Amino acid sequence: MQEVSRFGKLQGFVGWENFGEVFGDPLFYESLWRTGIWTGAVVIGTLLISMPVAMILNDDFYGRGLARVLVMLPWSISLTMTAVVWRWALNGRSGLLNATLMQMGIISEPIEWLAEASTAFTVEILVGILVSIPFTTTILLGGLSAMPQDAYEAAVVDGASGWHQFRFITLPLMKPFINIAIVLNVIYVFNSLPIIWVMTEGGPANGTDILVTYLYKLAFRFGQLGKASAISLIMFGVLLVFTLLYVVLLSRNEADATPEEEVKSDDE
Amino acid sequence: MMSKTKRSILYWIILAPLVIVILFPFAVMFVTAVRPRDELFVYPPTWGFSEFRWENFAEMWVKTNFGGALLNSLYVSITATGAALVLSIPAAYAMSRYRFVGKGLYKNFLLMTQMMSPIVLVLGLFRLMMTLGLVNDLNSLVITYAAFNMAFTIWMLQSYFNSIPRDLEEAAWMDGASHLTSLIRIFLPLAVPAIVVTAIFTFINSWNEFVLALTMMRSAEDFTLPVQIYSQVAGRYQVEWHHVMAGTVLATVPVAIVFSWLQRYLIRGMALGAVK
Numbered sequence: 001m002q003e004v005s006r007f008g009k010l011q012g013f014v015g016w017e018n019f020g021e022v023f024g025d026p027l028f029y030e031s032l033w034r035t036g037i038w039t040g041a042v043v044i045g046t047l048l049i050s051m052p053v054a055m056i057l058n059d060d061f062y063g064r065g066l067a068r069v070l071v072m073l074p075w076s077i078s079l080t081m082t083a084v085v086w087r088w089a090l091n092g093r094s095g096l097l098n099a100t101l102m103q104m105g106i107i108s109e110p111i112e113w114l115a116e117a118s119t120a121f122t123v124e125i126l127v128g129i130l131v132s133i134p135f136t137t138t139i140l141l142g143g144l145s146a147m148p149q150d151a152y153e154a155a156v157v158d159g160a161s162g163w164h165q166f167r168f169i170t171l172p173l174m175k176p177f178i179n180i181a182i183v184l185n186v187i188y189v190f191n192s193l194p195i196i197w198v199m200t201e202g203g204p205a206n207g208t209d210i211l212v213t214y215l216y217k218l219a220f221r222f223g224q225l226g227k228a229s230a231i232s233l234i235m236f237g238v239l240l241v242f243t244l245l246y247v248v249l250l251s252r253n254e255a256d257a258t259p260e261e262e263v264k265s266d267d268e
Numbered sequence: 269m270m271s272k273t274k275r276s277i278l279y280w281i282i283l284a285p286l287v288i289v290i291l292f293p294f295a296v297m298f299v300t301a302v303r304p305r306d307e308l309f310v311y312p313p314t315w316g317f318s319e320f321r322w323e324n325f326a327e328m329w330v331k332t333n334f335g336g337a338l339l340n341s342l343y344v345s346i347t348a349t350g351a352a353l354v355l356s357i358p359a360a361y362a363m364s365r366y367r368f369v370g371k372g373l374y375k376n377f378l379l380m381t382q383m384m385s386p387i388v389l390v391l392g393l394f395r396l397m398m399t400l401g402l403v404n405d406l407n408s409l410v411i412t413y414a415a416f417n418m419a420f421t422i423w424m425l426q427s428y429f430n431s432i433p434r435d436l437e438e439a440a441w442m443d444g445a446s447h448l449t450s451l452i453r454i455f456l457p458l459a460v461p462a463i464v465v466t467a468i469f470t471f472i473n474s475w476n477e478f479v480l481a482l483t484m485m486r487s488a489e490d491f492t493l494p495v496q497i498y499s500q501v502a503g504r505y506q507v508e509w510h511h512v513m514a515g516t517v518l519a520t521v522p523v524a525i526v527f528s529w530l531q532r533y534l535i536r537g538m539a540l541g542a543v544k
Contacts, residue, residue, distance in 0.1 A: 049286065056283060062276035069528045070287050073294075076527030078476030080494040081516045084501055085293040088300065088509050096296045099313035110313060130289060191385035194478045198498060212387050219391055220483065228391055235388050243383040247376050 018230040027206055027214065028231070034121070035190065035210040042128040043185045046136050047178065049129065054140035055170070075134035083198035086127050090114055090199075117207025120200050124208060127195055132188070136181045143177030144170075176253045183246045187239060211235055297520075300513035301325070308509050321510075325518070328511040334518065336489055337496035341519075344406050344481075344492055345474040348413035349467050352421050355414070357463070360425035361451060365434070382419035386412070386479045394483055408484045409492070413474040420473070421466050428462030465533045472523055493519045 022028050057068055074082065089097045092112035101107045114120045147170070155165050193212045196202060202209035202217060209217070211231060219228035270278070300308070302320045328334060363371065386393070393412060394403070402408035432455070440450040456463075481492045491499060497515050501507055 053283070053286065056279045059275070059279070061272060061279045063280065067280075067283055067287075069531065070290060071283075072531045073290055073524060073528065075531075076472060076524045077520045078478065078494050080476070080478040080498055081520050082293060084497055084512060085297055085516055087501065088513065089293060089296045091509075093311060094309045094313040096299065096313065096315060097292075099315050102312055103314065110311075133286070187383050187385070191387050193387050198501070201502070216387070216390075216479075219394075225391060232388055232391055236384075239383055239385075239388060243380050246383065247379060250379070251376075 018226040021227050022230045022234070025227075027209070030206070031209045031211050031214040034208070035212075038121075038125060038128070038196075038210050039186055039189045041125045042132060042189045043182060045125070045129040046132040046185060047181065050133050050136040050140055050181070051178075053133065054137045054144055057137065058141055058144040071137055072134045074131045079131060079192070079194035080198055082127065082131055083195045086123075087114070087199050090123060114200055115204065117204055120204070121208045124196050124199055127199070128189060128192070131195070132185055135188075136185060139181045139184070140174065140177055143174050147173055176249070179249050180246070180253070183242055183249060187242050187246070190235075190239070190242075297513050297517050300510055301517045302514075303510055305508075305510055324510050325514045328508075328514040331508075332496065332500060332511055332515060333488070334496070334515055337491050337493050338519075340406055340490060341475055341492040344409045344413065345471045347407075347410045348417065348474045349470045351410060351414035352417045352470050353463065353467055356418055356421040356425055357456075357459075359418075360422045360429055361455070363422065363426045364429035365437075378419045378422055382423075386416060386477075390479055390483050393480065397484055403484055404486050404490055406485075406490060409474075409477075409481055412480050412484075413477060417470045417473055421470055424466045424469070425459075425462060428466075429459060432458050432462075465530060468526060468530055472527060475523060 053071060057064065057071065061067075089095050090113040092098070092115055093110055095110070095113070097113070098107070098110040102110065111119070113123050151169050151173075152165060155169055160168070191212060193216060196208055196210060196213050197216065200208045202213040206214075212235075215228050215231045215235070218224045218231070299315060299317070301324055302322060303317045303324075304319060304321045305324075307317045362368070363375070397403050397405075397408045400408075402411075436454050436458070437450045440454050441447070445453070476494065477492075478494045478498070481495045482498065485491055485495060488496075488499070493515075497512060497519065500512050500515070
């Protein structure tokens with residue numbers, strides 16, 4: 001809320017002016033809207049892929065150890081490095097993704113993946129999903145491995161199909177873990193700078209800016225520290241809501257875990 | 269019920285697309301890193317290339333000051349990990365062994381600090397480091413990485429500490445040992461595996477951090493690896509992609525191997541602690 005010079009000197013209190021500037025800025029609303037899409041798409045996409053993957057990795061099959069290592073692999077690599085590699089792989093002329101697609105005969109002309117905001121943003125979301133899968137799968141695996149087996153046996157005796165087992169036993173019992181995976185992912189993805197920053201720096205023409213990249217640009221490119229701080233505070237508020245939600249979910253889980261769990265298997 | 273063989277085949281078929289997409293960047297990295305320079309921008313693009321040019325690695329090492337960035341990364345990651353552990357072992361021990369007023373509150377507080385990501389605080393941190401005269405000083409990263417990792421280390425350590433039986437310590441107390449002696453001579457040796465695993469994950473977190481390093485380190489000789497590699501890509505008219513990819517191979521593959529070897533401990537630790 002202070003007017004701040006480029007070198008961080010306070011230049012007097014300017015009241016709510018910085019916030020006024022933020023709320024009068026069309027780029028802020030665009031970034032906000034895009035942050036929503038980015039967070040929503042990555043979180044939902046990740047969950048839809050991670051759930052079946054976790055169920056497979058929880059089951060017993062040949063090569064499970066290897067499969068687990070492979071699925072967890074993106075986690076070990078810095079988001080920056082992943083994004084750098086993808087930036088090259090997606091190179092519009094000689095990128096190896098174009099090479100793959102052309103050599104397989106799927107496309108005949110190379111595609112400029114990162115030159116247009118809409119394709120660039122889509123690709124960034126996909127990369128975002130890819131790097132979020134390991135963490136989400138880990139949480140879901142933790143939940144699945146704690147699942148009581150007798151519920152399934154009872155269901156099999158009652159003649160429940162695979163889908164019904166999933167719908168009426170796995171899903172309800174996994175709900176706390178799914179909730180936590182969603183809330184944590186929302187927080188992480190909402191805050192994630194490296195993928196978009198490295199691949200497009202929010203460009204072309206601010207077309208892939210989300211709040212964090214916009215904030216970073218304002219602060220360290222254009223030296224508008226006051227305005228950037230105002231955005232920081234707005235983000236802080238949003239995060240606080242999600243964090244509180246997380247704490248509530250956790251304490252509710254703990255309360256649930258204490259009494260003997262009664263497993264309901266709907267008779268079919 | 270399917271036989272195990274049938275099930276394995278089915279599962280691998282389902283997993284195949286994901287595995288391919290996960291391995292794709294690695295393939296891109298290797299193939300580009302060993303390519304001769306003049307075969308980078310060929311048209312039409314192709315995976316094939318004429319020869320393995322291993323000299324790319326040596327060339328890159330000299331030209332991009334990779335060694336310097338590597339040393340910076342090692343220094344920051346090792347000291348930050350050390351600091352985080354020294355500070356979190358007592359905290360984790362207290363959370364695991366003692367009852368005290370406000371324990372639940374403290375637990376929630378830890379969780380909340382974990383949610384506050386560097387990017388939201390980066391402006392404030394930058395100004396703080398400015399005041400302390402630590403911009404362009406690797407120690408600013410040591411302090412911030414240690415601080416940002418504390419919640420995770422305390423949480424992980426505590427969940428492992430809980431699984432170490434109390435009997436031995438109680439026996440030591442009976443024999444007249446003080447709590448401090450029993451902590452150092454009896455408990456810590458038992459906790460070494462847990463501490464090592466936590467240390468390695470903290471190390472990897474610090475090794476991979478980008479936002480703070482990008483902000484605090486303003487001159488090229490202070491860059492850590494992620495920033496150094498980013499700086500070769502960003503805002504350049506001509507990017508030496510074979511050097512960049514050789515750099516990412518060297519920076520990521522050792523970490524990826526260690527991580528693959530340890531990931532089951534992470535899964536266990538999270539299953540024990542973070543979710544419950």
